Amino acid sequence: xxxxxxxxxxxxxxxxxxxxxxxxxxxxxxxxxxxxxxxxxxxxxxxxxxxxxxxxxxxxxxxxxxxxxxxxxxxxxxxxxxxxxxxxxxxxxxxxxxxxxxxxxxxxxxxxxx
Amino acid sequence: xxxxxxxxxxxxxxxxxxxxxxxxxxxxxxxxxxxxxxxxxxxxxxxxxxxxxxxxxxxxxxxxxxxxxxxxxxxxxxxxxxxxxxxxxxxxxxxxxxxxxxxxxxxxxxxxxxxxxxxxxxxxxxxxxxxxxxxxxxxxxxxxxxxxxxxxxxxxxxxxxxxxxxxxxxxxxxxxxxxxxxxxxxxxxxxxxxxxxxxxxxxxxxxxxxxxxxxxxxxxxxxxxxxxxxxxxxxxxxxxxxxxxxxxxxxxxxxxxxxxxxxxxxxxxxxxxxxxxxxxxxxxxxxxxxxxxxxxxxxxxxxxxxxxxxxxxxxxxxxxxxxxxxxxxxxxxxxxxxxxxxxxxxxxxxxxxxxxxxxxxxxxxxxxxxxxxxxxxxxxxxxxxxxxxxxxxxxxxxxxxxxxxxxxx
Numbered sequence: 001x002x003x004x005x006x007x008x009x010x011x012x013x014x015x016x017x018x019x020x021x022x023x024x025x026x027x028x029x030x031x032x033x034x035x036x037x038x039x040x041x042x043x044x045x046x047x048x049x050x051x052x053x054x055x056x057x058x059x060x061x062x063x064x065x066x067x068x069x070x071x072x073x074x075x076x077x078x079x080x081x082x083x084x085x086x087x088x089x090x091x092x093x094x095x096x097x098x099x100x101x102x103x104x105x106x107x108x109x110x111x112x113x114x
Numbered sequence: 115x116x117x118x119x120x121x122x123x124x125x126x127x128x129x130x131x132x133x134x135x136x137x138x139x140x141x142x143x144x145x146x147x148x149x150x151x152x153x154x155x156x157x158x159x160x161x162x163x164x165x166x167x168x169x170x171x172x173x174x175x176x177x178x179x180x181x182x183x184x185x186x187x188x189x190x191x192x193x194x195x196x197x198x199x200x201x202x203x204x205x206x207x208x209x210x211x212x213x214x215x216x217x218x219x220x221x222x223x224x225x226x227x228x229x230x231x232x233x234x235x236x237x238x239x240x241x242x243x244x245x246x247x248x249x250x251x252x253x254x255x256x257x258x259x260x261x262x263x264x265x266x267x268x269x270x271x272x273x274x275x276x277x278x279x280x281x282x283x284x285x286x287x288x289x290x291x292x293x294x295x296x297x298x299x300x301x302x303x304x305x306x307x308x309x310x311x312x313x314x315x316x317x318x319x320x321x322x323x324x325x326x327x328x329x330x331x332x333x334x335x336x337x338x339x340x341x342x343x344x345x346x347x348x349x350x351x352x353x354x355x356x357x358x359x360x361x362x363x364x365x366x367x368x369x370x371x372x373x374x375x376x377x378x379x380x381x382x383x384x385x386x387x388x389x390x391x392x393x394x395x396x397x398x399x400x401x402x403x404x405x406x407x408x409x410x411x412x413x414x415x416x417x418x419x420x421x422x423x424x425x426x427x428x429x430x431x432x433x434x435x436x437x438x439x440x441x442x443x444x445x446x447x448x449x450x451x452x453x454x455x456x457x458x459x460x461x462x463x464x465x466x467x468x469x470x471x472x473x474x475x476x477x478x479x480x481x482x483x484x485x486x487x488x489x490x491x492x493x494x495x496x497x498x499x500x501x502x503x504x505x506x507x508x509x510x511x512x513x514x515x516x517x518x519x520x521x522x523x
Contacts, residue, residue, distance in 0.1 A: 019350035024289060024358075025228035026342050026351050027327055031335030 035083075039066065043086030045101040047079055048108060053098035060090035060099060129315040129376045134308060138269040138301035141308055142208070142234045142294070143168035145276035147178050148316035149232070152203035152323075155183040155194040159213035160246045161298040162236040166208055180204075188213040192220035192231075199229035200338045202325030204280075206231065210298060211238035214252045224291045225260025225355065227338060228326055230283035231291040233261075234276055236302035237400070237451075239487045247488020248298035250399070250451040253428070254461050260355055262292040262362050263429040265399040270308040272296040274379060275426075277311070280320045281369040287361045289326050295428075297401040297451075299488065311377065319376060359430045366427055383432040385424040386439055388414060392421025394503040395440050395477075397466050398449040399425045402484070402491050406449075409496035420500050425462075433469035441470060445478040445503040449519070451485045459483060459516025478506050484519035495520045 014021075023029055056076050061069040068084040070077040091099040102108045136144065143165045146154070154173070156166035172178035180203075185191045188209055195205040209217065214235060224231050237253055239245040253263060264279060266272035275294045283292040296302055311319070328334055342348050363383060374380040385403070388410050389395060398406050403424035413420045423440055425432075440446050448467070450460020458464055463481030470476050482499060485491045499519065 017347070017350075019347070019353045022347040022350060022354075024354060025226070025326060025338070026340065026347070027227075028337035028340050029327070031337065033337075 038082055039085050040080075040082045043081075043084065043104045045086045045088060046081070046104050046106075047084065047086070047088070047090055047099050048102055049076070049079060050098045050100075051076075053096045055096055055098075057095065059093050059095065063089050063093045065089065129319070130312040131309040131315075131377065132312070134310050135305050136269060136308060136310075137164065137303050137305050138266075138272045138296045139164040139236065139303065140168060141269045141273035141306075141310070142276050142296065143172070144310060145273050145316070146206050146208075146232070146234070147172045148277065148311070148313050149204065149206070149280050149320050150317060151178075151180045151206045151232075153181050153183060153195065153198035153205045154178070155185050155191045155198070155205070155207050157185050157188050157191045157207075157209075157213065159188070159210045161238055161248070161302045162208045162210040162213070162234070164302070165234055165236070188216040189220060192217040192224065195231045195233075196220060196224050196227065196229055199224070199231050199326065200227060200330070202327070202329035204284075204323035205229070206233065208234045208236075210236045211240055211246075211252045214256060215240065221256055221259040221261060221291075223339070226351065228289040228355070228358070229291060230280075230289055230323075230326065232276070232279050232283060232294070233291065234272070234294045234296065236298045237295050238298040245487040246298070248300050248302075248401075248451075249486050249488065250295070251453070251486075253293065253295050254450075254452040254454075256293065257429060257461060260290065260359065261429060262288075262290055262359065263295060263427070264292065264366075265295045265426055265428055266297075266301060267401055267403045267424065268308075269296075269301055269304070269306040270379070271381075271426075272301055273308055273310065274373065274377070274381065277316055277320060278366070278369050278373055278381075280323075282362055282366050284323055285362075285365045285369075286324070288358050288365055290355070290358055290362065295400065300401045309377070309379075315376070319373065362430055363427065363432060363435075381426060383425075383427045383435055384439070385422075385426065387422040387424065389421035389423060389439055389443075391419055393419040393444045394446070394500055395421040395423060395443045396447050396449060396496065396499060397423045397425065397436070397440065397462065399428065399462070400451065402449060402451065402496075405491055405493055406496050409493045409500065412493065413497065413500055418500070418504075428462075431465055431469075433465070436466060437469045437473060440466075440477065441473045441475075443477045445480070445506050447480045447482055447499045447503055449482050449484055449499070453483050453486060463516060478503075480506065481516040482519045483516060489520060491520060 068080040173182040199205040239249045240251040264275045279292040370381045406422045448463040450462045459481035
């Protein structure tokens, strides 16, 4: 088999790929696939959101490097834990103490943010 | 195993050709222009400078339609060539010596991303001490970067190799960058008579480029150069790369065959000169091949059975083909225009000797380091090598040994 470029990013059966299967030159032949990559497993700490203190000022949304602050109609709705890496920038920047970091394995806040 | 040398081509040349008197660099610049590159990214360095100077002049007169990018270093020259090639452009640059050294990390990236960038290199010694003259230290340092490497004996070969390099590098089963080597000053700056093809014929021979991935457009996006860690396919990609590199041998022969039919000039992976019945032979590359040919003619006239293998394709290294071509000799000398500084002589010596290891009846081998920093190599020097081979005592020759040619000792 000759290595070929697949027209679409189809990684079905990737665990069984042999050396000819990955697209030549380590290409990822589509854009916008960061969305399907789970970076939430990298967290050592998780942000806890206090809805009572939140004023929907959008500072956390602005600062979040991973677009993990969920917002609908200009209202803060929670945190995208599939992608949130737990960097803590939101908790540092929040002027209203509406976000704080707790250890990832703490039970605090799980019910509200899950 | 591909054939090593092409048969004599009887066809009438079909391309329209003109005799011209050009320096090696002008000839190479002409070939690059005829390839109609989309992007030229260039930085000057002696002795390559006049290649990109002439390309700049072509661009200024609108004879070169592509984008000419002035960059601030060779690292940037290679980086912008990589970016352009990844976006689908036919990209070229040129360099020498320290310039290549500064491109270092990007050389591996160009090859790893499978981008068929063409880079003529006017070979020059590496500092220190600073020296601008011709030797192969630069090319030999890049020998394991994954680039195809061709070497040229004169301006004609430099021109021909540059034209053919596009076809090899861009071939769908290869897709690898290629360095076209020409000896600094000896070839790059000496004016020689050569035949050049018309722009139309050269352009038709090279053809349109087919981008490695596809042209990057608003509708077609892709990720190039993503992380590929422990759980990934890094190892597998290196195997893909090596198989593609090996494929370049066969492709070069096919392309050379087509080129021969077009121009009457025939090339293989290497030239076998008077090798068939040779008892002793020299393995050499580039301009010293011409000097060696003169010595062979002289010694043959005296009835001595001497021959030469002049290597054209150094990467991929045609090990089996070389062993088949010189394995029958009693003794072989490998001439390296660079010093391996490994304590074992030059890199070509190591590789040619390794290529013959599996033979039951191996020739005795001598490895010579010659011509460093542009030191001249004369017909008399070459004759002395054949004389050394004649008097070689197989009982005392050590295969790990090496000698110097024309050094003050």
